[in-house]
Amino acid sequence: xxxxxxxxxFGLLFLVYSLRYPFDTIGSPGPAVFxxxxxxxxxxxxxxxxxxxxxxxxxEAEKECVDEASYWFTRVCERxxxxxxxxxxxxxxxxxxxxxxxVGFFVSTFLFVFVSSRLMGSKDFLRPIALSLGIVIFCYIxxxxxxKVSFPRGILF
Amino acid sequence: MFDHSxxxxxxxxxxxxxxxxxxxxxxxxxxxxxxxxxxxxAAMALVIxxxxxxxxxxxxxxxxxxxxxxxxxxxxxxxxxxxxxxxASVVTTLDGYVMARKGRAGAAxxxxxxGSFAAGTFSVIAxxxxxxxxxxxxxxxxxxxxFVLTVLGIVLLSNLTGKSRVKSLILMMVGLVLxxxxxxxxxxxxxxxxxxxxxQGGVSFIAITTGLFGVAEVLTIMAEKEEKVELLPVKFRExxxxxxxxKRSVAPIVRGSVMGFFIGLLPGPAATMAAFASYGLERRISxxxxxxxxxxxxxxxGPESANNAAAGGAMIPxxxxxxxxxxxxxxxxxxxxxxxVTPGPFLLKDRPDVFxxxxxxxxxxxxxxLILNLPLVGIFAKIVRVSPKYLMPTVLVLCxxxxxxxxxxxFDVWVMLASGVAGFLMRKYQYEPAPLVVxxxxxxxxxxxxxxxxxxSKGDIxxxxxxGICVIxxxxxxxxxIYPIVGHFINRSKKVL
Amino acid sequence: MKRRVGxxxxxxxxxxxxxxxxxxxQAHAAKDDWPTKQVELINPFxxxxxxxxxxxxxxxxxxxxxGQPMVVRNVTGAGGAIAYNEVRRAKPDxxxxxxYSGAIxxxxxxxxxxxxxxxxxxxxxxxxxxxxxxxxxxxPWKDFKEFVAYIKQNPGKVTIGNSGMGSxxxxxxxxxxxxxxxxxxxxxxxxxxAVASLMGGKIDASSQHPAEILSQVKAGEVRVLAxxxxxxxxxxxxxxxxxxxxxxxxxxxxRGFAAPKGTPKNVIDxxxxxxxxxxxxxxxxxxxxxxxxxxxxxxxxxxxxxxxxQDKLTKEIMTEAGLLK
Numbered sequence: 001x002x003x004x005x006x007x008x009x010f011g012l013l014f015l016v017y018s019l020r021y022p023f024d025t026i027g028s029p030g031p032a033v034f035x036x037x038x039x040x041x042x043x044x045x046x047x048x049x050x051x052x053x054x055x056x057x058x059x060e061a062e063k064e065c066v067d068e069a070s071y072w073f074t075r076v077c078e079r080x081x082x083x084x085x086x087x088x089x090x091x092x093x094x095x096x097x098x099x100x101x102x103v104g105f106f107v108s109t110f111l112f113v114f115v116s117s118r119l120m121g122s123k124d125f126l127r128p129i130a131l132s133l134g135i136v137i138f139c140y141i142x143x144x145x146x147x148k149v150s151f152p153r154g155i156l157f
Numbered sequence: 158m159f160d161h162s163x164x165x166x167x168x169x170x171x172x173x174x175x176x177x178x179x180x181x182x183x184x185x186x187x188x189x190x191x192x193x194x195x196x197x198x199a200a201m202a203l204v205i206x207x208x209x210x211x212x213x214x215x216x217x218x219x220x221x222x223x224x225x226x227x228x229x230x231x232x233x234x235x236x237x238x239x240x241x242x243x244x245a246s247v248v249t250t251l252d253g254y255v256m257a258r259k260g261r262a263g264a265a266x267x268x269x270x271x272g273s274f275a276a277g278t279f280s281v282i283a284x285x286x287x288x289x290x291x292x293x294x295x296x297x298x299x300x301x302x303x304f305v306l307t308v309l310g311i312v313l314l315s316n317l318t319g320k321s322r323v324k325s326l327i328l329m330m331v332g333l334v335l336x337x338x339x340x341x342x343x344x345x346x347x348x349x350x351x352x353x354x355x356x357q358g359g360v361s362f363i364a365i366t367t368g369l370f371g372v373a374e375v376l377t378i379m380a381e382k383e384e385k386v387e388l389l390p391v392k393f394r395e396x397x398x399x400x401x402x403x404k405r406s407v408a409p410i411v412r413g414s415v416m417g418f419f420i421g422l423l424p425g426p427a428a429t430m431a432a433f434a435s436y437g438l439e440r441r442i443s444x445x446x447x448x449x450x451x452x453x454x455x456x457x458x459g460p461e462s463a464n465n466a467a468a469g470g471a472m473i474p475x476x477x478x479x480x481x482x483x484x485x486x487x488x489x490x491x492x493x494x495x496x497x498v499t500p501g502p503f504l505l506k507d508r509p510d511v512f513x514x515x516x517x518x519x520x521x522x523x524x525x526x527l528i529l530n531l532p533l534v535g536i537f538a539k540i541v542r543v544s545p546k547y548l549m550p551t552v553l554v555l556c557x558x559x560x561x562x563x564x565x566x567x568f569d570v571w572v573m574l575a576s577g578v579a580g581f582l583m584r585k586y587q588y589e590p591a592p593l594v595v596x597x598x599x600x601x602x603x604x605x606x607x608x609x610x611x612x613x614s615k616g617d618i619x620x621x622x623x624x625g626i627c628v629i630x631x632x633x634x635x636x637x638x639i640y641p642i643v644g645h646f647i648n649r650s651k652k653v654l
Numbered sequence: 655m656k657r658r659v660g661x662x663x664x665x666x667x668x669x670x671x672x673x674x675x676x677x678x679x680q681a682h683a684a685k686d687d688w689p690t691k692q693v694e695l696i697n698p699f700x701x702x703x704x705x706x707x708x709x710x711x712x713x714x715x716x717x718x719x720x721g722q723p724m725v726v727r728n729v730t731g732a733g734g735a736i737a738y739n740e741v742r743r744a745k746p747d748x749x750x751x752x753x754y755s756g757a758i759x760x761x762x763x764x765x766x767x768x769x770x771x772x773x774x775x776x777x778x779x780x781x782x783x784x785x786x787x788x789x790x791x792x793x794p795w796k797d798f799k800e801f802v803a804y805i806k807q808n809p810g811k812v813t814i815g816n817s818g819m820g821s822x823x824x825x826x827x828x829x830x831x832x833x834x835x836x837x838x839x840x841x842x843x844x845x846x847x848a849v850a851s852l853m854g855g856k857i858d859a860s861s862q863h864p865a866e867i868l869s870q871v872k873a874g875e876v877r878v879l880a881x882x883x884x885x886x887x888x889x890x891x892x893x894x895x896x897x898x899x900x901x902x903x904x905x906x907x908x909r910g911f912a913a914p915k916g917t918p919k920n921v922i923d924x925x926x927x928x929x930x931x932x933x934x935x936x937x938x939x940x941x942x943x944x945x946x947x948x949x950x951x952x953x954x955x956x957x958x959x960x961x962x963x964q965d966k967l968t969k970e971i972m973t974e975a976g977l978l979k
Contacts (some may be wrong), residue, residue, distance in 0.1 A: 003586040003588065005326070005372050007331065010331065010334075011330070011334070014334050014337075014349065016560055017349060018348075018349075021346060021348060024348075025614045026611060026616040026618075027611065027612065027616030028608070028611070028612055028616075029608045029611050030344065030346075031341035031343075031344050031348055031611075033608070034603075034604040034608070035334065035337040035348065035349070036609065037334045038330055038334050038337070039334060041326075041330050042327065042331060042334060045323055045326045045327045045330060046213060046327050046614055048614050049321075049323045049324060049327060052323060069224060069648040080506060083380065085376075085379030085380055086376040086377075086379050086380050086581060088379075089375070089379050090376070090574070090577075092552070093372075093574055093577075094574070097567070097570055097571065097574065100567070102568075109557075111555060112550070112553075112554070113550040113551070116162070116549070116550040116553060117454035117546050117549075117550045118549060119379075120379065120545055120546035120549050120550065121545075121546045122546045122547070127547070128546075128547075128550075131547050131550065131551070132550075132608070135550075135551060135554055139208075139558065142192075143558065143562070146504075152561070152567060171722060198701050198702065199701065201701070202701040202702070202706070202710070202726070206710065206713075206714050207708055208716065257952065295850070296850060297852070298850075299851050299854055299856030300851065300856065301856075336965035339731065339732065340731065340732045340733060340735075342842075342844075343765070343819065343842050344819050344842070345733050345766070345819045345820045345842075347732065347766070352686070353741065355736075355838060357731065357736060358730070358731025358732050358733040358736045404880060424847055424850065450878060474850070478850075478853070478869075478870070478873075479868070479869030479870055479877070480849060480850050480853075480870075480936065481702065482847075482850070484700060484701065485701030485704065486702075487700065487701065487703060488701045488702035489702070489707055490702055491701070491702035491703065491707040491710075492702075492707075494707050494865065494868075494944075494945060495707050495710065495711055495941075497944065499868055499869045499872060500869055500873060501869030501870065501873045502869075502871055502873040503869070504869075504871060507852075548953070564729070564731070566730070603846075605843075609841055609842070609843070612813075612840075612841050613839070613841055613856065614815050614840060615810070615839065628859050
C-alpha cells in the first residue's frame with residue numbers, strides 16, 4: 001500500500017507540473033496534454049492498487065489475528081533486514097560519481113572497483129587491484145583508443 | 158528471375174573482399190551488441206569513413222554486418238549479468254538471466270544464437286521474395302494507426318510478467334510519464350527538466366534500463382549475500398541446450414520470426430516492441446506458463462528471434478522505398494548516399510551488384526554469426542561462474558560506461574544510479590520493472606502520433622478511428638481490456654457457487 | 655611473509671596504474687602547431703540524416719589536409735540546444751567545433767538557448783541546402799501555382815508535414831503561408847516518417863530537404879512542386895523556384911563551421927583555408943550536387959555577416975507567424 005501511495009505522489013507531481021505548460025486547442029494539442037492524461041491514468045491505477053492491497057491486507061490481518069500496527073512493524077523489520085550491503089554500495093557509488101569530476105574516469109574507476117570488490121567480500125588486496133587495473137586498461141584501450149569514446153576528465157588529471 | 162539472381166547474389170557476396178567485410182562487420186556488430194552504451198547506429202556512423210575506401214558493395218556489406226551482428230550480441234549481457242546490451246534485449250533478462258543463475262547460461266545463449274540465426278535467415282528470404290509487396294503495406298500506417306497500435310501494445314502487454322495487472326499498468330504509466338521529460342516531440346517545448354540543463358535532452362533509455370536491471374541486480378545480490386549464492390559446477394556437455402530445451406524452443410522461434418518480421422516493417426522502436434510482443438505471446442500460449450519468469454527457455458527463444466526478424470523487416474522499407482524507419486537504418490541510408498547508391502525501387506535496376514551483394518551477405522553473415530557465436534557460448538557461460546566479488550564490480554563499471562557512452566553525459570549516469578536504487582526497491586515491493594520499459598519505449602511514439610492525428614483531423618476526435626485498420630485495432634483493444642475483467646467476475650461467481 | 659609480498663606487489667600495481675592513467679591524459683600541447691590531436695566536430699543532428707552524411711563526407715575530405723583526423727560526434731536532443739550548449743562551454747582551442755546551421759537562428763529566436771550566433775567565432779560557410787515542397791504522385795495539383803491557389807480557396811485544409819516545429823523545414827511553409835496570406839496546417843514529424851505519411855496519403859504535402867526524398871522522387875512516388883532557393887538546383891532542373899511560381903520567398907538552410915568565442919585567430923584562418931580547399935574540391939561539389947545541395951565557401955567575416963542577416967530574417971518570419979511568444 002505504501003508503494004502505491006509513492007506512485008500516486010509521483011503522478012501528482014507530474015500532474016501539477018504539467019499545468020505549467022500550455023494545453024492549447026484540441027486541433028493543435030499543446031505540450032501539457034499528454035503528460036496530463038498519463039498522470040491521471042497513473043493516479044487512477046495506483047489508487048486501484050492501494051484499495052486492492054488495503055482489502056488484501058485486511059483479510060490477512062484477520063486471518064493472523066494481529067492488529068494493524070504490529071503487522072506493519074513486523075513487515076518493515078522483515079524488509080529492512082540485509083539492507084546494509086545495498087546502502088553501503090549505493091554510498092560508494094555516489095562517492096565514485098562525485099570523485100569522477102575531480103580525478104576523472106580512470107582513477108576513480110580504479111578506486112571504485114577495488115573498494116566495491118572489497119565490499120562484496122574480497123579478503124585480499126592483490127586480486128581486487130589486479131582486477132581494477134585490468135578493467136581500467138581494458139576501458140582505455142577499447143573505448144578511448146579504439147572506439148574514440150572519451151570519458152569524463154577530472155580537474156586534477 | 159529468381160534462380161539467376163540468387164546465384165549471382167551469392168557469387169557477389171563470396172568475393173574475397175566482400176567476404177572479409179562481412180566477417181569484420183559481423184564481429185564488430187557482435188562486440189557492439191555485447192557492450193552496452195554503443196548502439197548499432199553510433200557504431201555504423203563511426204565505421205562509415207572506413208567503408209568509403211572499400212567501395213559501395215563491400216562497404217555496405219560491412220555496415221549491414223554491424224547492423225544485424227549487434228542484434229546477435231545484444232542478448233549476451235542480458236543473459237549473463239542482467240544488463241541489456243540493446244533496448245531490444247531487455248525482455249531477454251526476464252528469463253535468460255534466471256536461467257543463467259540456475260546454471261543454464263550456455264543453453265540460453267545457444268538458443269538465443271540459434272533463434273537469431275533462424276529468424277535472420279527467415280527475414281532475408283521474406284525480404285528477397287516479398288519486399289515490394291510488403292513495403293506498400295507499411296504505408297497504410299499513418300499517425301492514427303500508430304496511436305491505436307501503441308494503445309494496443311499497452312493493453313496486450315499489461316500482463317507481461319503474469320503477476321499483478323494493475324501493478325504492470327502503474328509501471329507502464331510511470332514509463333510513459335518519464336518519457337515526456339525533455340523536449341516535447343511535436344512543439345519543441347522544454348518539459349519537466351526541473352531546472353536541470355542536462356535533462357533537456359530527456360532521460361536516456363539506456364541509463365534507465367542498465368540501472369533498473371543491472372545496478373538493481375547487484376544491489377539485490379548484496380542484500381542476499383548472507384545466503385551465499387553457490388553456483389553449481391557445470392559440465393561441458395551441459396553448456397549446450399539439451400534435447401528438451403531445443404524441442405521447446407522450435408515453436409517460439411518460428412512464431413517470433415514471423416511476428417517480429419511484420420512488426421519490423423513499421424516505424425518506431427520495432428525491434429524492442431517485437432521482442433516484448435513475442436514474450437507476451439509465448440507467456441500466454443505456452444504449456445509452461447508457470448515457468449515464465451523462473452527461467453523458461455521459450456522466454457529467450459521467442460524474443461531473441463523476434464528482434465532479429467524485426468531488424469530484417471526494417472530493411473524492407475529502406476531497400477524498396479528508401480525510407481529509414483529506425484536510427485540504425487537511417488545510418489545505413491546515409492552510408493548508401495555517401496557511396497552514391499540511392500535505395501528505392503530503382504536500386505535493383507541501377508545497382509544489381511550492390512543489391513544482391515547485400516542480400517547475399519545477409520545469408521552469409523547470419524551463418525557466420527552462428528558459427529562465431531556458438532563457440533563463444535562456452536567462454537561466455539563461464540563468466541557466470543566468476544565469484545560475485547569480482548564479477549559485480551565489473552558489471553557496475555560496464556553499466557556506468559553504458560549509461561555514459563550513450564550521450565557522453567554524467568547526468569545519465571546519475572539517472573542510472575537512481576534507477577538502480579528504484580529498481581532494487583521495486584523488486585522488494587514485488588514490482589517487476591519490465592513494464593516500465595514498455596512505457597518508456599512507447600511514450601514518444603504515442604504522444605507524437607496522438608497529437609499528429611488531432612492536428613491532421615483538425616481537432617476531430619473521430620480521426621482516431623478514421624480507417625479500417627484503426628477500427629479493427631480498437632475492437633481488439635476493447636476486447637482485451639474487458640476480457641480479464643469479465644473473466645475475473647466469472648471466476649468469482651464460480652467460486653461462490 | 656607471503657602476504658607481505660602480495661601487499662608490496664599490490665602497492666606497486668596501484669602506483670603503476672596511477673602513472674599509466676596520468677600518461678594517457680597528457681595529450682595537450684601548444685596552440686601554435688594546431689592541430690596536434692584529433693579535431694571534434696559536434697553535430698547537433700542525428701546519425702544518418704542529410705546533415706550528418708554531409709558532415710561526415712566533408713570531415714573526411716578536410717582530414718586529408720588537416721594532418722589530424724576530424725571526427726564527427728552526434729550530440730542530439732532538444733532540437734540541437736544540447737550540442738550548442740556543449741560547444742559554447744568547450745575550451746576555445748580549436749579542437750571542438752560545431753556543425754553550424756540555421757538551427758542557431760531558430761533556437762535563439764525561440765529562447766531555447768540563452769545565447770545567439772554572437773557566442774561563436776565563425777570559421778567558414780560551406781553552402782546552402784534548399785527546401786522542397788513535395789506532394790503525393792496522385793495529388794491533383796499540376797504545379798506550385800495550382801497548389802497555392804488551392805490553399806487560398808481552402809484555408810487551413812491543406813496539411814503540410816515538416817521535420818519538426820521550429821526547424822527550417824517548418825519555417826518555409828510558415829513563411830510561404832504568410833506571403834500568400836492563407837492558412838495551412840503544419841504537421842511536425844521526424845524525418846523519414848513525413849515522407850512515409852505523404853506516400854501513404856495521410857498528409858497533403860511535405861516540406862523536405864532534397865536528400866530525404868531523392869529516391870522517392872526518382873521512383874515517381876512523390877512530385878516536387880517547388881524549391882525555396884534563389885536558383886533551381888542541378889539535380890531537378892525542371893522544378894521551378896517559389897519565386898518563379900509567384901511566391902516571393904527565398905529561404906534556405908545554410909551550413910558551416912564555428913568554434914566557441916575566443917578561438918585563436920591563426921587557428922581560425924588555418925582551418926578556414928583548409929575548408930575552402932575542401933569545399934571547392936571536385937569531390938565535394940560532385941557529392942553535394944548529387945544530394946541536391948549547393949557548395950559555396952564563405953570566409954569568416956562574410957560568413958558572420960550572412961548569419962547575422964539570417965538571424966534577423968528568421969526572427970521576422972517567426973514573429974509574423976506568431977511563433978514567438
